[in-house]
Amino acid sequence: MTQSHELEVVDVVEETADAHSITFRVPAGAEAEFSYKPGQFLTVAVPSDRDGLAARCYSLCSSPTDESGTLTITVKRTADGYASNWMCDQVRPGSRVRVLPPSGIFTPASLDADLLLLAGGSGVTPVMSILRTALARGTGRVVVLYANRDERSVIFAAELARLAAEHPERLQVVHWLESVQGLPTQEQLRAFAADRASYDAFVCGPAPFMKLAVAALKDLGFPRERRHQEKFVSLGGNPFGDVPGLTSPGEQVDDQVEVADDEPVVAGPVRLEVELDGKTHAFDDWDPRTRMLDFLEAKGVKAPWSCRAGECSACAIRLVEGEVRMAHNDVLDDEDLADGIRLGCQSTPVTDVVRGSYS
Ligand SMILES: Cc1cc2nc3c(=O)[nH]c(=O)nc-3n(C[C@H](O)[C@H](O)[C@H](O)COP(=O)(O)OP(=O)(O)OC[C@H]3O[C@@H](n4cnc5c(N)ncnc54)[C@H](O)[C@@H]3O)c2cc1C
The missing domain is CATH 3.40.50.80 (Nucleotide-binding domain of ferredoxin-NADP reductase (FNR) module)
Structure with a gap:
């Protein structure tokens, strides 16, 4: 599971009456992990007496070209919202906030495009x-x-x-x-x-x-x-995964791997080939009860993800061969599905061979 980091807040700007920009310093040694593409988001752990924490995504408004090397998000209060109001009311310069490194696919393929x-x-x-x-x-x-x-x-x-x-x-x-x-x-x-x-x-x-x-x-x-x-939605799960008394989506996934509700459609093992950052990773032993993201992580592949609950699309992969079944999908529409896009965190195979690309 991706490591969270506690980042120090170095600046807070009240942009409007209900929107605050919050700037974080990247901890020494974590610069590579916090490098990002324009359009990506951070996932923030907002402390909660009720659940331990509420995980929320906030897009970066800063640019990776900024010389300061800091990260800025802008949080707008949601009427009756829990996390956005906490962020606007409680976070000040000097505050420390737990976040997951940048993620997401809302990024231009080329900066030279119109x-x-x-x-x-x-x-x-x-x-x-x-x-x-x-x-x-x-x-x-x-x-x-x-x-x-x-x-x-x-x-x-x-x-x-x-x-x-x-x-x-x-x-x-x-x-x-x-x-x-x-x-x-x-x-x-x-x-x-x-x-x-x-x-x-x-x-x-x-x-x-x-x-x-x-x-x-x-x-x-x-x-x-x-x-x-x-799509700006609130995560229902907890991708931080280590709050006492709280089950993380990662743990739920593992449970489902052991006691899947649905029988696997194929006997397996399944061949999985994925292209990620220009490199092809191929495996012949995908257990059809295991989610694609869990399997890739177990093989040491750093596939993208954030919510692990089928709600954010950070783990989206485009299939070019074969088919998978998704346990839950709150973000992909019919056209995405027709284009072969699937959520890696929710997918188990239904064919003997599955090939896909994260680009
Ligand atoms: C990829 C992505 C990028 C986004 N980028 C931005 C951005 O740049 N700027 C921005 O403003 N928003 C952004 N959002 C939206 C943001 O993540 C939140 O959805 C938004 O701030 C509303 O969250 P909220 O908790 O305030 O409101 P809600 O989610 O509406 O709050 C209500 C929820 O909080 C729960 N809750 C109530 N009390 C508690 C409690 N004590 N403890 C725990 N839970 C409680 C309730 O059960 C309910 O589920 C983004 C979302 C995504 C997916």
Whole structure:
């Protein structure tokens, strides 16, 4: 299981009345583990009297190109939310917070691509990281549509204005205020994206905004590989796995390996081939009662994961041969499934050979 680290908070900025940016120092010696791609997130352990801890993901808004080497997340209060309010109320410079290293697949394949970034509310956080990094390291054009309730809820307003002024040839930022224009419709989002149909699109925001934006992109024929979305959901499980009295999802998985509810479909052993970071790993002894992620980890393969509960998609793998069965899936939609995308943390094989790629 991935090691958590206690990071020291070095800065807290009140971006708006209900959003705080929290900056962490990376501990000496852990720099490689905390290197990240723009668009990735940290998983934070929020202390809880009730459950020991509540695990929540927060996207990094900082850029890996930042010279400071620090990590910044931006947490927006959720009405009646537990963890977001705790983070905004309790975390101060000098606080120490347990986190898991960066994870996630909401990242551009190339920083030189033209990027269409559609964000709503706190969904701007990973978009900011992508934007900052693309401007610093890439060469393409970047267009941001950022929807908010009203002017006071716009996070990073000054920074966006500064970047747009600094990069007039490459960056265009369009603010959409519900207080002025009403909620954006699918037709309006479609019209906005129509001239950018060749761009790589990234969508993050409240569920209704994402639904309309993704439908608009589909209307315009954006292929799956140029249409990325990040869903902000709260994890139900505990990927930290070591709180006394609390069962971790990893432990639950092991239990299910021993006493699977469903009989395995194939007798096994199964051949599994996965491509990860340009390297192919092949094994002939996958026990069909074992989840793919557990099996790969047991073989020493550092496959990506975060929630281990089928809720976050950090462990997504695209199958190119064979099939698996997922015990639980809260994030992949029908189109993802039709494209062969599966959650490694939830998958057991149903064919004798399974081949897939994490790229
Ligand atoms: C990949 C990813 C990236 C994300 N990035 C961001 C981001 O950049 N910024 C951002 O603001 N959000 C982000 N989110 C959303 C974030 O992870 C949380 O879902 C959000 O902050 C709401 O969490 P909450 O606990 O405040 O609210 P809720 O999850 O709505 O809180 C209610 C839940 O807390 C439980 N609860 C209540 N009291 C307690 C208690 N005492 N102990 C334990 N549990 C309790 C309740 O049972 C209930 O399940 C991201 C999510 C994902 C998956």
